Amino acid sequence: MGNKLYVGGLPYSVTEGQLEEIFSKHGSVLSAHVISDKFSGKSRGFGFVEMASSEEAKRAIEALNGTDLEGRTLIVNEARPQERRQGPGRDRW
Numbered sequence: 127m128g129n130k131l132y133v134g135g136l137p138y139s140v141t142e143g144q145l146e147e148i149f150s151k152h153g154s155v156l157s158a159h160v161i162s163d164k165f166s167g168k169s170r171g172f173g174f175v176e177m178a179s180s181e182e183a184k185r186a187i188e189a190l191n192g193t194d195l196e197g198r199t200l201i202v203n204e205a206r207p208q209e210r211r212q213g214p215g216r217d218r219w
Contacts, residue, residue: 129156129183133190134172134201136160142173149175152189153182171198174205 133145146158160173177183183204191202 128204129177129180130205131175131177131183131186132172132201132203132205133175135195135198136169136171136173136200137196137198138169138171139196140169140173145173145175148190148195149177149186152177152186154178 131149136145140160142158142160145160146155149155149158154177156176156178158173158175161170162168163170175186177186187202187204190200193200
């Protein structure tokens with residue numbers, strides 16, 4: 127198991143600092159990022175957290191997956207590698 131986690135179901139008001147604080151109760155957080163829309167700058171409701179070890183990542187998943195945060199249910203699991211996106215103009219060069 128890796129130590130990078132996907133966090134879905136985030137309230138749109140959650141900041142990266144709050145995300146780090148939530149996960150730091152379960153181990154050392156190396157980074158916490160809330161993904162935002164590139165045009166509006168508003169949160170897209172998900173993010174990624176990198177823990178210091180796979181054991182801490184597993185502990186965070188067990189503790190936080192399915193829990194409630196500001197009325198929304200968190201989805202926490204191991205992040206999958208980013209897939210290459212297909213679409214018009216993406217393979218031109």
